[in-house]
Amino acid sequence: MAHTVPPLKDPSLFIEKCFVDGEWASAKSGEVFDIYDPSNGKLIGSCPDFNIADTERAIVAARAAFPLFRSTPVRERARMLRRWYQLMVENAEDIATLITWENGKPLADARGEATFAANFLEWFSEEASRVYGDTIPSSIPGNRVITIKEPVGVCAFITPWNFPAAMITRKLGPALAAGCTVVAKLAPETPFTANAIAELARRAGIPKGVINLLTTNKNVTQVGEILTTHPVIRKVSFTGSTPVGKLLMKQASSTVKKVSWELGGNAPFIVFDDADIEGAVTGAITSKFRSSGQTCVCANRIYVQKGIYVKFARKFAEKVKAFKVGPGFQDGVTHGPLIHSRAVDKVHQHVKDAQSKGAVVVIGGKKANELGESFYYPTVLTNMTGNMRLAREETFGPVAGLFSFETEKEVVELANCSDVGLAAYFYASDVRRVMRVAEALEVGMVGVNTGLIADVASPFGGIKESGFGREGSKYGIDEFLHVKTITYGGI
Secondary structure: OOOOOOOOOOHHHOOOOEEEOOEEEOOOOOOEEEEEOOOOOOEEEEEEOOOHHHHHHHHHHHHHHHHHHHOOOHHHHHHHHHHHHHHHHHOHHHHHHHHHHHHOOOHHHHHHHHHHHHHHHHHHHHHHHHOOOEEEOOOOOOOEEEEEEEEOOEEEEEOOOOOOOHHHHHHHHHHHHHOOEEEEEOOOOOHHHHHHHHHHHHHOOOOOOOEEEEOOOOOHHHHHHHHHHOOOEEEEEEEOOHHHHHHHHHHHHHHOOEEEEEOOOOEEEEEOOOOOHHHHHHHHHHHHHHHHHOOOOOEEEEEEEHHHHHHHHHHHHHHHHOOOEOOOOOOOOOEOOOOOHHHHHHHHHHHHHHHHOOOEEEEOOOEOOOOOOOOEOOEEEEOOOOOOHHHHOOOOOOEEEEEEEOOHHHHHHHHHOOOEEOEEEEEOOOHHHHHHHHHHOOOOEEEEOOOOOOOOOOOEOOEEOOEEOOEOOOOHHHHHEEEEEEEEOOO
């Protein structure tokens, strides 16, 4: 079946501009950049190439909108989010189409992301009215102490390309629920999904200036710097790589902004010999190959206990052999392209490095050039060792490296031997081992006997060089609030 993009049910959701102060705007310079379909390299469309002056225009709009929006009754903000959620549900198929078109993931995965993205708006519509303060007994006679929570102010977001719908709503939902206004820089690879979501926000009655979305390509560094240093912006939330996060954190320190970073991972996936092997294989497939391995929480190092290593590797490879690689809109495709050819090159370098140091390619291990320059065959490697790049670096692609281990103590030390600590997974039956290992792993999130940990109700975030702060869950709204103490005297 040929690779064809289904027409949008609502063509007006395909928008080649930026959203500033409630209007669809071009760059003052008139400059644009092009966005291409990763499946075939064909042009999808173009978006404005914003510069510093354009970005400041968006910041001014967010600052102007903040006083009124923060004082909007919380139930009204909740209703806005709920209307927005409903529009997301009604237009989910178009959102999914845009995700697959510009990101490349299979349409079934994109539909799942569209639902996931909408659910953040629903969740935070419910959390908006649960921002509670405290009454605190005072140690000074005649004084009364209370706390209230207030929105931090204008927020800046910098979002990635791998989940173009869910990553923006996971930030926008709590920010608006708290009463903040936003300026967000979209990933230049995937701007159209977020633009459609912003249009639905406009239709839901979100006031002008509350949400401002901008795109840029050649001015990424300058725009990132103004978002992290501008005195009007009080909070920065960034999802992306650890090196870029470190740079942005240094810039944000110039005005001591409130920040939350969701950075890179190198997730260990451990299978103990008392595990349900069939369940562990399924969980490892889910964790490793979701979005062709282009998620920050996907399994990067798969550790299997020596006694079951051969059996696990055989069953795991059998599952991978059943994958169908191709364009995301093609029937039966389970895994689409990587985001661009540079990502393919990095993945292939990791495979070649592992082979040069003794790893064995069980399946895959090569570029799928006959499909296009952005495709790579899902790969399983055995005989992995700790001196390989894949053991130390985040591959961000469809490569599963299987390491052997002997003892619990050994594998916990191996799992924790990383500068990052976002997610970890393990399969085991012994309840005592489950408790020990879950507590010993140095990460922000642990999946026990599951390969899927993403849930709007679950706090998402890491420790060490994977960042700090939490998204989603009841904790997510706290990232956009200050606690103010009010002391009454002479009572």
